[in-house]
Amino acid sequence: MTKANTIADLQRGERAIIKSFTEVDVPLKLIEMGCIEGNYVEVLQRAPMQDPIYLNISGTYLAIRLEVASKILVEKL
Amino acid sequence: MSDIRVALIGNPNTGKTSLFNRLTGLNQKVGNYPGITVDKKTGISKIDQNTSAEIIDLPGTYSLNASSMDEDVAVKVLSDKNNDNYPDLVVVVVDIENLKRNLFIFTQIKDLGLPTILAINMADQMTLKGIDIDIPKLESLLETKIALVSSKQNKGLSYLKKLIASYKTVSTKPCFIEQETVLSKFAKDEKKKHHLETVRRYQFLKKTLEKTYTQDPQNAKDIRTFLDRILIHRIYGYLIFFGILFMVFQALFSWSEIPMDFIDSTFATLSELTRTHLPQGIFTNLLAEGIIPGIGGVVIFIPQIAFLFLFTSFLEESGYMSRVVFLMDRIMKRFGLSGKSIVPLISGTACAIPAIMAARNIESWKERLITILVTPFTTCSARLPVYAIIISLIIPAEATFLSFNVQGLVLMALYLLGFFTAIIAAAILDKVLKIASKSYFVVEMPNYKLPLFKNVAYNVIEKTKAFVFEAGKIILAISILLWVLASYGPGNEMQNATEHIQNNHPNYSDEKQQTEIASYKLEHSYIGVMGKFIEPVIKPLGYDWKIGVAVITSFAAREVFIGTLATIYSVGNEQESTIKERMRNEVFSDTKKPVYSFATGVSILLFYAFAMQCMSTIAIVKRETNGWKWPLIQMFVMSGLAYITALIAYQTLS
Numbered sequence: 001m002t003k004a005n006t007i008a009d010l011q012r013g014e015r016a017i018i019k020s021f022t023e024v025d026v027p028l029k030l031i032e033m034g035c036i037e038g039n040y041v042e043v044l045q046r047a048p049m050q051d052p053i054y055l056n057i058s059g060t061y062l063a064i065r066l067e068v069a070s071k072i073l074v075e076k077l
Numbered sequence: 078m079s080d081i082r083v084a085l086i087g088n089p090n091t092g093k094t095s096l097f098n099r100l101t102g103l104n105q106k107v108g109n110y111p112g113i114t115v116d117k118k119t120g121i122s123k124i125d126q127n128t129s130a131e132i133i134d135l136p137g138t139y140s141l142n143a144s145s146m147d148e149d150v151a152v153k154v155l156s157d158k159n160n161d162n163y164p165d166l167v168v169v170v171v172d173i174e175n176l177k178r179n180l181f182i183f184t185q186i187k188d189l190g191l192p193t194i195l196a197i198n199m200a201d202q203m204t205l206k207g208i209d210i211d212i213p214k215l216e217s218l219l220e221t222k223i224a225l226v227s228s229k230q231n232k233g234l235s236y237l238k239k240l241i242a243s244y245k246t247v248s249t250k251p252c253f254i255e256q257e258t259v260l261s262k263f264a265k266d267e268k269k270k271h272h273l274e275t276v277r278r279y280q281f282l283k284k285t286l287e288k289t290y291t292q293d294p295q296n297a298k299d300i301r302t303f304l305d306r307i308l309i310h311r312i313y314g315y316l317i318f319f320g321i322l323f324m325v326f327q328a329l330f331s332w333s334e335i336p337m338d339f340i341d342s343t344f345a346t347l348s349e350l351t352r353t354h355l356p357q358g359i360f361t362n363l364l365a366e367g368i369i370p371g372i373g374g375v376v377i378f379i380p381q382i383a384f385l386f387l388f389t390s391f392l393e394e395s396g397y398m399s400r401v402v403f404l405m406d407r408i409m410k411r412f413g414l415s416g417k418s419i420v421p422l423i424s425g426t427a428c429a430i431p432a433i434m435a436a437r438n439i440e441s442w443k444e445r446l447i448t449i450l451v452t453p454f455t456t457c458s459a460r461l462p463v464y465a466i467i468i469s470l471i472i473p474a475e476a477t478f479l480s481f482n483v484q485g486l487v488l489m490a491l492y493l494l495g496f497f498t499a500i501i502a503a504a505i506l507d508k509v510l511k512i513a514s515k516s517y518f519v520v521e522m523p524n525y526k527l528p529l530f531k532n533v534a535y536n537v538i539e540k541t542k543a544f545v546f547e548a549g550k551i552i553l554a555i556s557i558l559l560w561v562l563a564s565y566g567p568g569n570e571m572q573n574a575t576e577h578i579q580n581n582h583p584n585y586s587d588e589k590q591q592t593e594i595a596s597y598k599l600e601h602s603y604i605g606v607m608g609k610f611i612e613p614v615i616k617p618l619g620y621d622w623k624i625g626v627a628v629i630t631s632f633a634a635r636e637v638f639i640g641t642l643a644t645i646y647s648v649g650n651e652q653e654s655t656i657k658e659r660m661r662n663e664v665f666s667d668t669k670k671p672v673y674s675f676a677t678g679v680s681i682l683l684f685y686a687f688a689m690q691c692m693s694t695i696a697i698v699k700r701e702t703n704g705w706k707w708p709l710i711q712m713f714v715m716s717g718l719a720y721i722t723a724l725i726a727y728q729t730l731s
Contacts, residue, residue, distance in 0.1 A: 023268040029139060031271070032181060044305070045305065
């Protein structure tokens with residue numbers, strides 16, 4: 001078992017499957033946009049200073065801050 | 078009267094508004110939902126020979142779990158049968174490339190039991206992106222009717238209209254049965270419930286789309302990857318952004334100069350014609366000295382505001398604005414703002430009112446509040462006439478610095494001053510305000526697309542119209558009031574003016590006597606009395622009572638400053654001369670030194686850079702923050718800062 005990763009740990013171009021998060025840390029809007037367990041996520045780009053982070057979550061392109069990204073556990077593909 | 082009421086709803090960036098424009102053409106109007114500031118767009122569409130439909134364009138939203146005012150409107154309209162706007166049919170607009178996420182809201186609406194049909198937009202992208210959809214199968218799985226449309230190429234609209242016409246046959250069966258009992262067992266809190274509901278809706282959609290939708294991944298790669306590589310590059314990205322900003326401002330000023338000069342001279346001529354061609358009397362005076370200059374003062378802003386709206390809507394429609402938000406977020410966060418604050422800060426250079434409304438999509442309340450509080454520092458176009466005239470009075474037109482025109486440099490410096498004050502104020506507020514809020518920040522990065530001319534044009538016309546009528550009402554009212562206050566006064570002093578001057582200065586020439594009489598009258602009018610009353614307060618800033626009057630009246634709106642001075646200097650003054658000449662010739666009544674000296678000029682510039690001289694902004698801040706607390710704090714802090722800086726400037730320079 002590798003240590004738990006979050007979206008914030010992913011490098012540019014890496015893909016992963018969303019494992020879990022708690023509702024307290026993640027805005028509902030993000031969940032509704034497709035950030036749910038089992039969906040894939042791909043890091044497309046990071047802004048200068050690594051934050052925010054530009055993602056493709058299951059076909060939806062969006063950007064979130066590192067703070068939220070570091071709360072979403074994933075499993076690297 | 079229309080026969081069918083149709084609500085148009087969908088995610089942002091699905092081309093919903095383009096479709097609305099296609100359906101309704103110029104037959105649309107913008108109103109307000111009762112009690113809130115969310116725009117209500119409705120239009121009439123001719124469905125067939127005998128039928129017409131009223132189309133309501135609901136605000137773009139990702140779901141019906143309202144998290145903002147805009148989304149709340151959609152929920153209220155759709156869920157309440159007694160709502161005035163309750164539709165006969167809902168058309169959900171989705172983007173063909175993002176079907177799964179776009180259909181999410183479709184399932185929610187369907188569950189409300191409303192007749193719902195689907196318009197799959199951007200169908201022109203199908204072959205390019207290698208997309209294949211089994212429409213009949215999707216129709217039966219979702220229990221709805223589907224129209225494939227392309228608002229860009231104007232295709233599929235007649236079929237969509239046919240579906241709208243037969244709205245009575247559309248199924249109202251929910252496609253997703255809410256398992257309330259299961260839910261409540263799991264979920265203690267509301268948000269967990271929404272989370273579970275979301276997961277189940279997506280499971281349903283995944284299953285549905287697996288059977289009906291395929292996309293060849295080879296073709297999925299698009300222009301996005303290429304453009305993103307350049308536009309949000311860590312170096313080029315910023316260079317391009319600042320390059321675009323620079324070009325926008327250059328264009329804004331050079332392009333709008335010609336129409337503005339034209340408007341200015343047209344209104345001056347109009348005023349003059351009124352005076353010479355209408356019979357003399359109170360009404361003619363009111364028209365020539367109050368109403369016409371007042372309207373002119375609003376109309377003159379149209380070119381600049383329209384150009385600014387043109388640029389911002391172009392940047393937003395193309396998808397570029399989201400990239401700027403992405404690039405700037407980290408920097409703005411340092412100052413307690415959000416990347417999304419960049420939109421209000423840029424729009425604020427046209428007008429703070431739409432800018433403050435644009436802060437609505439900032440998720441964190443603290444960041445949104447700070448954005449609302451600092452946006453009025455950015456140099457809005459209402460400051461421009463004040464700046465322009467004062468700069469031209471205190472700095473010679475020929476002056477150059479490193480071969481740049483100094484007048485232009487000073488104007489640029491004032492813009493920078495506004496922007497940096499906003500940023501610094503934000504940083505201070507970030508430290509001072511103790512509001513716990515999460516940095517919830519989600520920005521969709523839409524596909525790049527060439528903006529449709531029609532959409533941009535509608536947007537510009539709509540927003541310019543709103544500005545002109547909103548600001549116009551206030552300015553017109555004030556100019557009439559001003560004229561009255563300047564034409565009448567307490568007691569008999571005004572009637573005695575002629576006698577008084579003739580007795581005291583019998584050896585003056587006729588012309589000189591006329592001017593003296595006019596200024597004596599003004600001094601003893603209601604407005605003169607008011608100006609004199611506040612003179613002690615503003616004297617240390619280098620202003621006389623006439624400027625004082627202009628400061629008071631321009632509390633309603635900054636541009637009123639010049640209009641007021643124009644009225645004050647022209648009441649009873651029959652000669653035709655420009656306002657600038659009159660200002661240049663003004664002298665202090667005691668010292669006989671020119672009023673508009675360098676020190677006073679700088680003091681006025683600084684005062685208007687900082688002071689919260691805009692009633693409409695105060696009103697909008699009150700609405701957006703739900704109370705008087707923030708607008709009042711904002712007003713006192715800004716105006717206090719304005720007074721102190723103007724005082725320091727005048728006292729050191731004079």
